[in-house]
Amino acid sequence: MVFLNGKFMPIEEARIPVLDRGFIFGDGVYELVPVYSRVPFRMDEHLARLERSLAAVRMRNPYSRAEWRDIILQLVDKQSFEDQGVYFQVTRGVAKRDHSFPKDAAPTVFLMSNPLVNPPKELVERGAAAVTAADERWLHCDIKSISLVGNCLLRQLSAEVGAAETILFRDGKLTEASASNVFVVRRGVILSPPKSKLILPGITYDVVVELAQGAGLPLEFRDIARDEVVSADEIWVTSSSKEVLAITTLDGKTVGNGKPGPVFHAMYRLYQEFKQKVMRAGKERQAA
Numbered sequence: 001m002v003f004l005n006g007k008f009m010p011i012e013e014a015r016i017p018v019l020d021r022g023f024i025f026g027d028g029v030y031e032l033v034p035v036y037s038r039v040p041f042r043m044d045e046h047l048a049r050l051e052r053s054l055a056a057v058r059m060r061n062p063y064s065r066a067e068w069r070d071i072i073l074q075l076v077d078k079q080s081f082e083d084q085g086v087y088f089q090v091t092r093g094v095a096k097r098d099h100s101f102p103k104d105a106a107p108t109v110f111l112m113s114n115p116l117v118n119p120p121k122e123l124v125e126r127g128a129a130a131v132t133a134a135d136e137r138w139l140h141c142d143i144k145s146i147s148l149v150g151n152c153l154l155r156q157l158s159a160e161v162g163a164a165e166t167i168l169f170r171d172g173k174l175t176e177a178s179a180s181n182v183f184v185v186r187r188g189v190i191l192s193p194p195k196s197k198l199i200l201p202g203i204t205y206d207v208v209v210e211l212a213q214g215a216g217l218p219l220e221f222r223d224i225a226r227d228e229v230v231s232a233d234e235i236w237v238t239s240s241s242k243e244v245l246a247i248t249t250l251d252g253k254t255v256g257n258g259k260p261g262p263v264f265h266a267m268y269r270l271y272q273e274f275k276q277k278v279m280r281a282g283k284e285r286q287a288a
């Protein structure tokens with residue numbers, strides 16, 4: 001079952017008019033919340049980011065935070081599988097094609113939930129390949145916009161060589177990857193670019209930062225030059241579906257010693273423990 005404009009229905013029955021501004025202009029924003037054993041992970045943080053994206057593109061939020069929560073939980077309940085990725089998007093609605101905003105269009109709201117696909121154990125243990133590319137996207141990468149043609153073009157570069165991600169540089173500095181944030185480790189220090197308009201403020205990025213700080217792992221936010229990435233001891237990508245994944249080859253060259261490093265192992269364990277804790281607490285809340 002999916003949700004479209006106030007109703008739950010089978011995906012085959014979900015239809016939107018061709019003049020939807022999401023279809024015509026990519027005029028919309030979206031989110032993806034991971035759900036473990038039917039417990040949404042960091043749902044409020046995802047909803048807060050949705051609120052920020054909507055405000056940034058001057059779109060009315062059709063629902064309150066409580067209404068969003070309720071729709072997501074109902075959708076999760078209607079699926080047959082336990083671990084889910086709940087995708088939701090809001091577009092500026094259906095109107096005659098004109099770039100300027102329509103006066104009276106109602107936003108289109110669509111939610112679907114698919115089985116959550118985390119990296120297989122073997123990839124986590126071996127690490128993944130990535131390539132690099134110039135970040136040629138627009139200057140509002142902090143908005144989770146459905147206009148993803150830039151990201152799609154960049155992701156395709158890695159897909160074509162069988163790699164998991166494309167790591168991006170703007171003016172010689174690391175930004176993020178086509179669909180994830182990036183951390184590097186140099187001499188035991190975890191480094192990541194500070195939040196700015198040039199990267200999406202990842203919910204997983206925040207979790208990784210909190211866990212590193214909680215465990216007393218050295219962490220610095222600063223500009224990271226391309227050379228520092230290429231010669232890093234470890235590179236990780238983070239996202240709601242990838243969680244924390246080590247990159248062990250970059251543009252065909254070995255990263256560090258070619259295996260996921262010790263700081264990655266520590267972070268991976270912390271992340272899995274944290275997920276379990278959140279899941280247990282969620283289950284207890286649901287049972288109460």
Ligand SMILES: Cc1ncc(COP(=O)(O)O)c(C=O)c1O
Nearest residue numbers: 179180181200202203204239240
């Ligand atoms: C461009 C980009 N950066 C970063 C992320 C990671 O964000 P999150 O951790 O909230 O999934 C994503 C996720 O889709 C993304 O598309």
